[in-house]
Structure formats: C-alpha cells, structure tokens
Amino acid sequence: MEPNDGQSEIEVTISNVQGLHARPVMRFVDLASQFQSAIEVCKGSRKVDGKSPMEMMLLEATKGTVLRLRAKGADAHRAVSALAELINSGFGEE
Amino acid sequence: MPLKRGIGVSAGVVIGDAVVLDTEETRVPRRTVPPDEVPHEIDLVNRAFEAARTEIGPERAALAARAGNELADIFGFHERWLADPKPRKEISQLIESRLYSAAYAISVFMRKYRRRFQEMNSPYLQERAKDVLDIERRLLHHVGGEVRSELAELEQPVIIVAHDMTPTQLVMLEKTKRVLGFATDAGGSTSHTAILAAGLGIPAVVGLEDITAHVSSGDTLVIDGLHGVVVINPDPAQRAEYDTQMAHLIEVRATLDELRDVAAETRDGTKIELLGNIEFPYEIAACLEKGATGIGLFRTEFLFLQDGPMPDEDAQYEVYKAAVVAVGGRPLVIRTMDLGGDKLHAGGAWEAEKNPFLGLRSIRYSLQNLSMFRAQLRAIVRASSLGDIRVMFPLISRIMELRQAKFVLNLVMEELEESGYEFRSSIPVGVMIETPAAAICARELAQECAFMSIGTNDLIQYTLAVDRGNERVAQLYTPADPSIIRLIRGVVRDAARGGASVSLCGEMAGDPIFTILLVGLGLRTLSMSASHVPVIKKIIRSITMADAERVKRRVLSFETEREVLNYLRDETRKVWGDI
Structure with a gap:
C-alpha cells in the first residue's frame, strides 16, 4: 500500500515550447486513460477532465503554465506521478 | 505569382480577393x-x-x-x-x-x-x-447534413474558389450579387458553374484540378476567363497587364451594346431570332436589355431547389405570371422541371442513383410524380392567359413520353376549363432534343409537336458518352465532334419534314465560334444566355448566307473535331477580329 492512496495531487509546469497542443494532449490522454482513477487537471480556477481530449485542448496550457494534476481512485498515486513525469519530460519535444 | 491553367468558360477578366469555399465558410441550416x-x-x-x-x-x-x-x-x-x-x-x-x-x-x-x-x-x-x-x-x-456556405453573409464582392459548386450553392450565390468570378477544381465548359457564370457574364475558369489547394481566402486572384488562366497574387507588372485587358474588354462591350436595337440578320437579309436562356425571372430584363427578342428557355428547376417546402401551384403561378409580364408579349418558352441527374433536390427525398444521368430524371421523373407535374402544368396554363407562353418537355427519348406528357397537359386544361379559368387554348407544345434517340427519330416527334429545341449540352454528353462534369474526360466533350454536327443537321431537316419549327438552346448557341455553322445548318432561332446575345448578333450581321453555306459544306467534310475547331476559329476571326 502506498501512502495517500485514493487521492493524490501534484503541481507541474509545462516546459515544452509549443505547450499542450494536439500531440502532447494525445499522449497525456492516452496515459491518463490507462488508470482507473478519475484525473482532473486544473489551471487556476479552471478544471478539466484529464481523460477528455476535447476538454484538455481548451486548457490553453502554453509553456510556463502551472497545472495541478489531481487523481481520485485506487491507482491515484501512480497516475499522478506518471503524468507528472510525462509533462516534466517535455513530451520528448524541445 | 503562380499561374494555373484550366478551362475558361466565360470571357472577361477580373481581379479581386478570393474566398475559398468548403473549407472555412461552411455552415448547416x-x-x-x-x-x-x-x-x-x-x-x-x-x-x-x-x-x-x-x-x-x-x-x-x-x-x-x-x-x-x-x-x-x-x-x-x-x-x-x-x-x-x-x-x-x-x-x-x-x-x-x-x-x-x-x-x-x-x-x-x-x-x-x-x-x-x-x-x-x-x-x-x-x-x-x-x-x-x-x-x-x-x-x-x-x-x-448538407453543408452550406455562409455566402449570404459576404460583405464585399469576391472571387469564389471551390472544388465544385452544387446547384444549391449557385442559387444562393446568385442571390448575394457579390461574386466577381469563379475558379473551381472540377467541371467542364458546361458544368453548372460554367453555365451560371456565362449567364451572368461573370469571368470563370473551371477544371483547374487543384486550385483550392493553392489559394487561401484573402489571396488576390486574377481570373482570365478568356484564356482559362488564374494568377494567384499577381505582381505589379501582371496587374498592369490585366488592367489594360479589362479596359479593352469594356471598350469592345460598349461597341457591342450599340447593336442592341438592330435586327440580327445576315448582310443579305436573312433574319435569325436570338432568344434568351434564363434560370430566374428577373434575368428577363437583362436578356431584353442585351437585345434578345424573347425567352427561348426558362429553366424552372430553381423553384424546386430552394429552401423550404415545394412550391405549390399558386406559388408557381405567381412566378410564371411575373415572367410572362416581364417578357411583354414576346415568346416565353417554359421548360417543365428538369430535375434529377446532377440537380438533386437538396432536401434529400431523392434516393441516390448509381448512374443519375441515365436514371429517373427530367420528364421521366415528372411522369412518375404526376401530382407535382400537374401542379406545374396547371400553373403554366393559368399564366398563359397573360401572354405568349409555350411549354417544352425536356429529355424526351421516346415518342410515348411526348404523348403521355401531352395527355397530362390536355387533362389539366380540361380541368381548368371546367373550373372557369381563362387560358390560351392553343399553347404551343415543344420537345427538347437532347438524347440521340430523339435526334434520330426527330421526324416522328416533329409530327406531334409545334417546336423542337436542340439541347446540345445533354445531346453531346449522351452522344459522345462523356460526363461533362468529370475533369478526367471533359476534354472529350465538344460540340465540334462530327457526330454532333451531323445529328444537328439531321434534326433541322427532320423538323422541317415533320412540320415543326426548330431552335438550338445549348451552350453551343452562345459560342461565337459556331454561329456561322449553325446558320449554315439551317437554324433560324438560337437561344442563349443574355451576355452572349450581342456577340452572336455581331457575327450574324457580318456574314452572308453564301458564307454560311460554304462553311457548313466544308465542316461536314471534316473527320475530326480538331479540324472543325481550327477551321471555324479562322472563319470567325475573318468576320470579326476582336473575337
């Protein structure tokens, strides 16, 4: 059992130049969908479903944007760390 | 400044901003x-x-x-x-x-x-x-869903660039009055875009194959309808050159406009009647303005292609009445609905056919949808009390169709008489000759109708087995093919033998290259878009019947459409250098 299971959250900063455009959103959503937990992505007071490409695109998360990733569910902790790692890696882009 | 070549379908040059359709301006009703x-x-x-x-x-x-x-x-x-x-x-x-x-x-x-x-x-x-x-x-x-354009919201005149235009789009465009020119990927010289552009005198180039991929909305375009050229974002030198050309064209048009009130007769006095082809009643004014002496083809499809419910008898009566009043005692030939084929109703009650041009279209559709057909005929007959209305049936391919259509017309007239309506008791009935079958059996048809009108657009496509809208074979589509010229000669002779008058109302009638030949073949009535009338009249007034005879004999001796075209082009230039 990992600590805080059931709910987990973390703050990340978008580091790739083009921000969360189509391809990164695709990767993010693909990864998020592998977890059972519900994934929320918050930008300031705005909150979207991390498994919905439609909503994720609307975040307008450009380079330097701070996002809060929040997961609720059995694998919440693993989900958040995996997603944070993806964002911190810059999606393998510049 | 890339330059693209296509088929010029409507003479004239225009410079303007492009709006690319089907990519940005689409909307659903x-x-x-x-x-x-x-x-x-x-x-x-x-x-x-x-x-x-x-x-x-x-x-x-x-x-x-x-x-x-x-x-x-x-x-x-x-x-x-x-x-x-x-x-x-x-x-x-x-x-x-x-x-x-x-x-x-x-x-x-x-x-x-x-x-x-x-x-x-x-x-x-x-x-x-x-x-x-x-x-x-x-x-x-x-x-x-039908994807519609927001053309109705255009704020300034533009050049429309599209893959192809549907009849519905054309009808809508027509209403905006904000179209300077057309450039399309698809289409041959008789596609709907081409016909509409010619009718309105708007420069157009079709069959460009991939113009939509090279132009974005907002680009400046030159449309050279005479040479079939589109220039994308012209440089100052190109602009200046086209400005000069536009000025020259305006001059030529001005000299042609002077011919408006003189008769279309050859130098030795043979009169040729020039009539107008129209899609909408308000075009009648433009036809008369350009010197047409009546309307030889009133296409009624627009009534059935508009938004909203099908027009009933009364709604149609109002349209025909407005038209016959506008023509003012001159002949008005109303063609019953020519729907189907490429003119499917946008509303979608039509089942897609595998081969619509050989399917349920035109008179065939009318004869299978009698209530619609009767409503149209009743409206036409009622309007006939107001002027010289004539009825024409499209796409006749067998004599039984003519007999059936006439039977329905007579029935309608009897009904109206019983109800106390007044109308012209002897409305002339005519047929379009646009299938090889009708052309071959023209004599028999002529014995049972008052007039025939050769619709070359369909006649060519059915005779040569070429889809005029398919850019891959569109170059095979030509009125100059010897088979077409012989068919026309036969129809003109058979009409006379059978006792019917004959005219020609396809695009060929408005193409100055063919005028001398058509006169030589014996045609005395030609029906065309308003914008062509002055040029055709100019040619007719420049020739003698001996010229026309000679040109006809020579053309009938040729074996290929190339020879026909080259010869006709030379002969036409001889009589009018500004062509």
Missing part, C-alpha cells in the same frame, strides 16, 4: 425535429462519431507512410477526440433541450468549440481551429 425523433437524432450523432473515428485509422496509416508520423499524429489526435464521450454528450444535450437536428446540433457545438480556439492567445493553438473544422466536416458528412 438551422433545423429542428419533433420530440419523438430525438432518440433517432442522438443515434445519428453517435453513429457519425463512430463512423468518423473508424475511417481515420486507414487514412492515418497512409499518411504516416507518405509524410511521416509527425503529420499522421494530427489524425491520431482526431481519432482520440472522436472517441471522447464528452462532445457526444454535449451534442446530445443540445438535441434534447433544443430539438436541434443532428447535423445542426453538431455544427452549433463545433462552432462554439472552434471559437474557443480562435480566442486563444497562442497563434499555434489558434491554428487548431482548423483541426476542429476538419473533424466537423467529417461528422457532418456522416450525418448526411
């Missing part, structure tokens, strides 16, 4: 459904999403092979977007709460979604609006 159809519309939405999603897979793979994964990933995003349950849910809610049709709900939602991107600060994300549009088009295609 607002439509609601009864509450009990809501589940069906939602089902349509879900199925459209599924169908759109599954069709992307193979496209993505093909693109990856051609252009690499990076581009293909864009489609990967579309695929995931379409798999997302959220958009479907929101669209379904629109259908439930507002009773929107599936297509309209999709377009409302997508438009709102698209706007969110356009409002973003990052230019890169703004660009994503195009992805949204792409997804929208896919979805609309799958719900069978």
Whole structure:
C-alpha cells in the first residue's frame, strides 16, 4: 500500500515550447486513460477532465503554465506521478 | 505569382480577393425535429462519431507512410477526440433541450468549440481551429447534413474558389450579387458553374484540378476567363497587364451594346431570332436589355431547389405570371422541371442513383410524380392567359413520353376549363432534343409537336458518352465532334419534314465560334444566355448566307473535331477580329 492512496495531487509546469497542443494532449490522454482513477487537471480556477481530449485542448496550457494534476481512485498515486513525469519530460519535444 | 491553367468558360477578366469555399465558410441550416425523433437524432450523432473515428485509422496509416508520423499524429489526435464521450454528450444535450437536428446540433457545438480556439492567445493553438473544422466536416458528412456556405453573409464582392459548386450553392450565390468570378477544381465548359457564370457574364475558369489547394481566402486572384488562366497574387507588372485587358474588354462591350436595337440578320437579309436562356425571372430584363427578342428557355428547376417546402401551384403561378409580364408579349418558352441527374433536390427525398444521368430524371421523373407535374402544368396554363407562353418537355427519348406528357397537359386544361379559368387554348407544345434517340427519330416527334429545341449540352454528353462534369474526360466533350454536327443537321431537316419549327438552346448557341455553322445548318432561332446575345448578333450581321453555306459544306467534310475547331476559329476571326 502506498501512502495517500485514493487521492493524490501534484503541481507541474509545462516546459515544452509549443505547450499542450494536439500531440502532447494525445499522449497525456492516452496515459491518463490507462488508470482507473478519475484525473482532473486544473489551471487556476479552471478544471478539466484529464481523460477528455476535447476538454484538455481548451486548457490553453502554453509553456510556463502551472497545472495541478489531481487523481481520485485506487491507482491515484501512480497516475499522478506518471503524468507528472510525462509533462516534466517535455513530451520528448524541445 | 503562380499561374494555373484550366478551362475558361466565360470571357472577361477580373481581379479581386478570393474566398475559398468548403473549407472555412461552411455552415448547416438551422433545423429542428419533433420530440419523438430525438432518440433517432442522438443515434445519428453517435453513429457519425463512430463512423468518423473508424475511417481515420486507414487514412492515418497512409499518411504516416507518405509524410511521416509527425503529420499522421494530427489524425491520431482526431481519432482520440472522436472517441471522447464528452462532445457526444454535449451534442446530445443540445438535441434534447433544443430539438436541434443532428447535423445542426453538431455544427452549433463545433462552432462554439472552434471559437474557443480562435480566442486563444497562442497563434499555434489558434491554428487548431482548423483541426476542429476538419473533424466537423467529417461528422457532418456522416450525418448526411448538407453543408452550406455562409455566402449570404459576404460583405464585399469576391472571387469564389471551390472544388465544385452544387446547384444549391449557385442559387444562393446568385442571390448575394457579390461574386466577381469563379475558379473551381472540377467541371467542364458546361458544368453548372460554367453555365451560371456565362449567364451572368461573370469571368470563370473551371477544371483547374487543384486550385483550392493553392489559394487561401484573402489571396488576390486574377481570373482570365478568356484564356482559362488564374494568377494567384499577381505582381505589379501582371496587374498592369490585366488592367489594360479589362479596359479593352469594356471598350469592345460598349461597341457591342450599340447593336442592341438592330435586327440580327445576315448582310443579305436573312433574319435569325436570338432568344434568351434564363434560370430566374428577373434575368428577363437583362436578356431584353442585351437585345434578345424573347425567352427561348426558362429553366424552372430553381423553384424546386430552394429552401423550404415545394412550391405549390399558386406559388408557381405567381412566378410564371411575373415572367410572362416581364417578357411583354414576346415568346416565353417554359421548360417543365428538369430535375434529377446532377440537380438533386437538396432536401434529400431523392434516393441516390448509381448512374443519375441515365436514371429517373427530367420528364421521366415528372411522369412518375404526376401530382407535382400537374401542379406545374396547371400553373403554366393559368399564366398563359397573360401572354405568349409555350411549354417544352425536356429529355424526351421516346415518342410515348411526348404523348403521355401531352395527355397530362390536355387533362389539366380540361380541368381548368371546367373550373372557369381563362387560358390560351392553343399553347404551343415543344420537345427538347437532347438524347440521340430523339435526334434520330426527330421526324416522328416533329409530327406531334409545334417546336423542337436542340439541347446540345445533354445531346453531346449522351452522344459522345462523356460526363461533362468529370475533369478526367471533359476534354472529350465538344460540340465540334462530327457526330454532333451531323445529328444537328439531321434534326433541322427532320423538323422541317415533320412540320415543326426548330431552335438550338445549348451552350453551343452562345459560342461565337459556331454561329456561322449553325446558320449554315439551317437554324433560324438560337437561344442563349443574355451576355452572349450581342456577340452572336455581331457575327450574324457580318456574314452572308453564301458564307454560311460554304462553311457548313466544308465542316461536314471534316473527320475530326480538331479540324472543325481550327477551321471555324479562322472563319470567325475573318468576320470579326476582336473575337
């Protein structure tokens, strides 16, 4: 059992130049969908479903944007760390 | 300054800003459904999403092979977007709460979604609006929604660039009065775009194959309809050259306009009647203005291609009445509806046919939909009390069709007489000769009608077995083919033997290259778009009957359309150098 299971959250900063455009959103959503937990992505007071490409695109998360990733569910902790790692890696882009 | 070559279909040069259709300006008409159809519309939405999603897979793979994964990933995003349950849910809610049709709900939602991107600060994300549009088009295609353009909202005159134009789009464009020129990927010299452009005297180039890929809305274009050339973003030198050409054309037109009130007769006094072809009643004024002495072809399809319910007898009567009053005692030939084939009703009660040009169209459709046909005939007969109205049946291919159509007409007249209506008791009845069958049996048809009109557009396409709208074979479509010229000669002779008058109303009638030949073949009535009347009159007034005879004999000796065209071009230049 990992600590805080059931709910987990973390703050990340978008580091790739083009921000969360189509391809990164695709990767993010693909990864998020592998977890059972519900994934929320918050930008300031705005909150979207991390498994919905439609909503994720609307975040307008450009380079330097701070996002809060929040997961609720059995694998919440693993989900958040995996997603944070993806964002911190810059999606393998510049 | 790239230069693209296509088929020039309407003489004239114009410079203006482009609006590319089918990519940015598309919209679906607002439509609601009864509450009990809501589940069906939602089902349509879900199925459209599924169908759109599954069709992307193979496209993505093909693109990856051609252009690499990076581009293909864009489609990967579309695929995931379409798999997302959220958009479907929101669209379904629109259908439930507002009773929107599936297509309209999709377009409302997508438009709102698209706007969110356009409002973003990052230019890169703004660009994503195009992805949204792409997804929208896919979805609309799958719900069978008609994609409409927002042409009605055009604020200044523009050049329309499109893959092809549907008749509905053309009808809408016509209303805006804001079209300077056309450039299309598809189409031959007798496509609907070409016919409309010619009718309006608007420069157009069709059959450009990929003009839509090279032009964006806002680009400056030169449309040179005479040479079939489109210049994209002309440099100052090109601009200056075209400005000079435009000035010359205006001068030539001015000298032609002086001919308006003189008769169209050869130098040795043979009179040729020049009539106008129209699509809309208000074009009658333009025809008379250009010197036409009546209307030889009033196409009535527009009545049935507009939005809203089918026009009933009274609505049609008002239109025919307005037309016959506008013609003012001159002849008005009304052609009964020529629907089907390429003119499918946008409303969609029509089943798609595998081979619409050989299918249920025109008089065949009328004879199978008698209530519609009778309503049209009643409206025409009622309007006949007001002037010289004549009725013409399209696409006759066997004598029984003429007999049946006449039978329905007589029935309608009896009914109207019993109801106390006044009308012209001897309305002349004519047939279009536009199938090889009708041309070959013209003598028998002539014995049972008052007049015949050779519709060369269809006659050529059926005789040469060439789809005039298919750019891959459009170059095989030509009025100059010896088979066509012999058919016309035969029809003119047989009409005389059978006792009917004969005219020619296809695009060929308005092409100055063929004027001398047609006079030589014995035609004394030609019907064409208003804008062609002055030029044709100029040619006729420049020749003698001996010229026409000589040209005809020579042309009939040729074996190829090349020889015919070259010879006719030379002969026409001899009589009028400004051609």
